[in-house]
Amino acid sequence: MTAGTTALAATGLGKKYRRTWALKDCSLSVPEGRVVALVGPNGAGKTTLLHLVVGLLAPDQGDVTVLGSSAGTTRTLSRVAFLAQDKPLYDGFSVADMLRFGARTNPGWDQDMAVRRLASLDIPLDRRVGKLSGGQQAQVALTVALAKRPELLVLDEPLANLDPLARHEVMRGLMAAVAESGMTVVLSSHVVSDLVDTCDWLVVLNGGRVQVSGDIEDLLAGHRLLTGPAELADGVAGRLAVVDDDRTDRQATLLVRTGEGRPPLDPRWTDRGVNLEELVLAYLRRPDSAALPKPALARA
């Protein structure tokens, strides 16, 4: 793996089902080795984007490149693992059968790692998959994906239907695998708090469009939450890029994009940094706001 190269690049990517665009003008670029949080409301186009990345769908517009090659080619598919939303497990198989199936269908299969991982999680190889708990099934599905030794791991809502402890365990297992392999991960989720300690790149999709794509640290450093008198809000909004604007008769709360540093403000304003949940919610509330690299913004 070469440092500084691009794991995932989409240019003007679009996909429509019949006459409706599920994804439109989607342009983004994610460096290798990142753990990407793909967030957005129901129907935003997350699954559609992930299916385009793993070659399950073909674009109707634009293109998507994965690890330097077109998505969906044989060369790309051997380097990518995908964990679909409804975990791709066979209930009637034992866990050992699932591993045998994985070994037959994946040339680079790492059986030792799979067996070690399941043993460390106390998941018996002879247990039928259908008899495992939801958390254990998620761990088996993740193990099957990891044993492929992918360079890009794509997970569509891997935490759906899991209790908080199981969510934590799955994320912890995923992070251990990332630390060991350096692979790029893209995972979609509705629950931003699950992603806070794990992901270092954020993509926000809303209504089939990319609103945000960037390094999470940079994004957090480049936004601030301002609170001040409502009568001064228009003046601030005229100077700064306002992502979200919440006003009562007396008070205004503005989430603004500042770039580096703190903006000079009238002393009647207070300002503070934002957390990931606040940032994501602000963009989702305002589908017309965008924080994208300049070329994509210029087209919007």
Ligand SMILES: Nc1ncnc2c1ncn2[C@@H]1O[C@H](COP(=O)(O)OP(=O)(O)OP(=O)(O)O)[C@@H](O)[C@H]1O
């Ligand atoms: N096979 C399909 N046929 C027709 N429309 C579809 C199909 N798959 C998705 N869509 C539509 O495309 C849009 C995007 O759907 P998609 O499943 O990609 O969103 P999502 O962000 O993954 O949603 P969720 O969070 O609910 O899983 C939605 O309006 C959906 O109804």
